[in-house]
Amino acid sequence: MGTTELLQFALAGLKNGSIYALVALGFTLVYAATGVINFAQGEFYMLGGMLSVWAYADLGLPLPLAALVGVAATALVGIVFELTAIRQRKDGDPLALIIITVGGSMLLSSLARHLFGPNERALPLFSGGGNVSVAGAVLEVQTIWIVGITAVSVAGLWYLYNRTALGRAMRACAVNRDAARIVGIDTRLMVTVSFVLAATLGALAGLAVTPLTQTAFDVGPSVGIKGFAAAILGGLGNPIAAVVGGLVLGMLESLSIAFISSTYKDAIALIVLLGVLFVRPQGLLGRSGREKV
Amino acid sequence: MSSDLAGRHNATPVLAIEGLHAGYGRVEVLRGIDLVVGAGEVVTLIGANGAGKSTLLKAIVGLVHPSGGTVRLRGEDITRIRPEQAVRRGVALVPEGRLLFGPMTVRENLDLGAQSRRLSAEALRADVERVFELFPVLSERAAQSAETLSGGEQQMLAVGRALMADPALLLLDEPSLGLAPKVIAEIFSALDTLRASGLTILLVEQDAKLALRHADRGYVMRTGAVALSGSAADLLADDDVRLIYLGAWHGGGEG
Numbered sequence A: 001m002g003t004t005e006l007l008q009f010a011l012a013g014l015k016n017g018s019i020y021a022l023v024a025l026g027f028t029l030v031y032a033a034t035g036v037i038n039f040a041q042g043e044f045y046m047l048g049g050m051l052s053v054w055a056y057a058d059l060g061l062p063l064p065l066a067a068l069v070g071v072a073a074t075a076l077v078g079i080v081f082e083l084t085a086i087r088q089r090k091d092g093d094p095l096a097l098i099i100i101t102v103g104g105s106m107l108l109s110s111l112a113r114h115l116f117g118p119n120e121r122a123l124p125l126f127s128g129g130g131n132v133s134v135a136g137a138v139l140e141v142q143t144i145w146i147v148g149i150t151a152v153s154v155a156g157l158w159y160l161y162n163r164t165a166l167g168r169a170m171r172a173c174a175v176n177r178d179a180a181r182i183v184g185i186d187t188r189l190m191v192t193v194s195f196v197l198a199a200t201l202g203a204l205a206g207l208a209v210t211p212l213t214q215t216a217f218d219v220g221p222s223v224g225i226k227g228f229a230a231a232i233l234g235g236l237g238n239p240i241a242a243v244v245g246g247l248v249l250g251m252l253e254s255l256s257i258a259f260i261s262s263t264y265k266d267a268i269a270l271i272v273l274l275g276v277l278f279v280r281p282q283g284l285l286g287r288s289g290r291e292k293v
Numbered sequence B: 001m002s003s004d005l006a007g008r009h010n011a012t013p014v015l016a017i018e019g020l021h022a023g024y025g026r027v028e029v030l031r032g033i034d035l036v037v038g039a040g041e042v043v044t045l046i047g048a049n050g051a052g053k054s055t056l057l058k059a060i061v062g063l064v065h066p067s068g069g070t071v072r073l074r075g076e077d078i079t080r081i082r083p084e085q086a087v088r089r090g091v092a093l094v095p096e097g098r099l100l101f102g103p104m105t106v107r108e109n110l111d112l113g114a115q116s117r118r119l120s121a122e123a124l125r126a127d128v129e130r131v132f133e134l135f136p137v138l139s140e141r142a143a144q145s146a147e148t149l150s151g152g153e154q155q156m157l158a159v160g161r162a163l164m165a166d167p168a169l170l171l172l173d174e175p176s177l178g179l180a181p182k183v184i185a186e187i188f189s190a191l192d193t194l195r196a197s198g199l200t201i202l203l204v205e206q207d208a209k210l211a212l213r214h215a216d217r218g219y220v221m222r223t224g225a226v227a228l229s230g231s232a233a234d235l236l237a238d239d240d241v242r243l244i245y246l247g248a249w250h251g252g253g254e255g
C-alpha cells in the first residue's frame, strides 16, 4: 500500500476519530459528575443532526441558524432529561441511573421517529462540495469542518475546565462529591451542567457529520457504543483521555479497513472495548483504580 | 455535670442539637442526641470507635439525613439542610478521612474552601495568606497537588480549607488520626490559636485526654447516645472517663 493511500485512510480515521472524541467527551463529563455511564449519549448525537435538519428543512431556516437551533434544542433536551429523569433519583444509585439512561435513550429515539419519521434525512455540506488535495490524498472540505468543530470544542472545554470557577467546581465534584458539597458546591447543578455539555458536544458531532452520512432516528446507539469504547480506551473520567481515545479508535478502524477488511470496521470498537477491559481497565491515560486522598 | 454551662454567655448557642436521630438506611446510629455549643466555646466529643461521632458531624451538615430531632444554628433550624447550604450558613466540616481534592493543588484546595463565599481575587489571596500564617508549610507546598503531601500536611490543608469558608462553627473529625505526636502538637497548637481568636469549635476525637486538654467542655458518646457531659476539667477527673477513655488508652492506671 502506498503512502498516499495510507494518508487517505489516516484522514478518514481523523474524521471518524473526531466524532468519537466528541461523543466520548460527553460520556466522560457525565461520568465525572455522576459516576454513571449515560447510555442516552448517542441520542444527543442523533438529535443534533435530526433537530438541525428539522430547523433547516421543515422550518426553512438558513443553515447556520438551523445548526444553532439544532444544537441549542439538543442542549435543552439534555437539561430536561437531567431534571426530569436523573435528578428525580435522589439517592443517585448508579444502577438505577444507568437503567434510566437506557430508557431515556429508547424514549428519545422513539420520539424522534414519531416526530420526524423513519427516513434518513440530510443537510447540505457546510461550504458546498469540493475537496482539497493533501499530498495526493483527497480531503473533503466537510472533514475540515468536522475536525475544526472538534478542535474548537476541545479547546473551549479545556478552557472551561482549567481556567474558570465553574470548571474547577466540576473537577472538584469529579474527585469527590461529598468533599465538593461540604465546600459549598451544588453538585446537582454540576450534574445538570455536565448533561448540557454532553448534549451540546454530542449534538455538534451529529450536526457536523450529517451532511456526509445523513441521519435518522436510529443512528444513536451505534455511535454511542463507539464513543463509549473511545472513552473507556482513553480512561473514563478524563477529558483529554476521551479525545485521545476517540482519535485512536478512529485510526484503528481505518487501519483495520486498510489492512484487514471493511467487514470488521464496526467490530473494532467492541474488540477495543473488551481488550481494554481485560488488559488495562484504567484505559490508556487513566490512573489505576479510583484513587482518593 | 450538666450542659447548662453552655449558655454561659447568656446568648443563643451557636449550635443546639435536640433529640437527634440519624442513621444509614434502616440502621439507626444516633438515638436521641442532645448537645450544645456556645459562642466561642471549644467542645469536644469523645467516645470509642463506632459510637457515632462522625455520623453526628455528618448529620449536622446534612451529609446524613436526620430522621428526628432538631439542629439549630444560632437559633435557626437547619435540620436536614443540604451540605452546600450548611457551609453558606457558616458551618465548615473537616471530615473524617479529610476528603481533600487529591489531584488538585494546595492552592486550588484552599480556593475551593471559599467556594461558598463571593470573594474578590484580592480578598481570596488575603484569606489564603491567613491560612499560610497558621500552617506555614502549606505555603511552601502551594503549587503541589494535595495527594503528594504528608499525612500531617494533608490534615493541615483540610483544616485550612474549612477555615477558608470563614465559618462561625468549625467541626473537626479526628484531626489527630494517624499522625505523629509532633505533628499532632502542631495541629492542636493551631487549634488553640483559633480558639484564642474566638472561633467556635466542635472537636471529635478518640484521644480523649488530648481533646479534653484543648477544650472547654466535653461530651462522651456511647453507642449513639450521650453517656456523660461536663466541663473538660471535670471529665478529665471523672473516674469512669479515666478508666474507660483515658486510662485504657494510655497503658492504664496513670496516676
Ligand SMILES: Nc1ncnc2c1ncn2[C@@H]1O[C@H](COP(=O)(O)OP(=O)(O)O)[C@@H](O)[C@H]1O
Pocket: B024, B027, B029, B047, B048, B049, B050, B051, B052, B053, B054, B055, B056
Ligand atoms: N456509610 C455508612 N453506612 C452504614 N453504616 C455506617 C456508615 N458509616 C458509619 N456507619 C456505622 O455507624 C456507626 C457509627 O459510625 P461512626 O459515626 O463512623 O462512629 P465514630 O465516628 O464514632 O467512630 C458504626 O456502627 C458504623 O459501622
Ligand SMILES: [Mg+2]
Pocket: B053, B054, B055, B096, B173, B174
Ligand atoms: Mg469517626
